[in-house]
Amino acid sequence: MEKGTKCRVISDDCGFFKPGEIVVVLETDNVPYCAKESVYSPEKQIVDYSLDEYGALCDCELEVIE
16 A cells, blocks of 8 residues: 555454544555544654554555545
């Protein structure tokens, strides 16, 4: 998954995100950290987000929408 991709959460085995929630990928990886769309900023780095604003998701848990 490419950094900056907007996705819909299909599922989250860890229970952090809810199905249907929109997130933005923060890093290019197969299991990327994703931030909630409501707090995402392209100028921010992962360390700039609080722990309740981002989490890791597998590619298979995401549906690309943009």
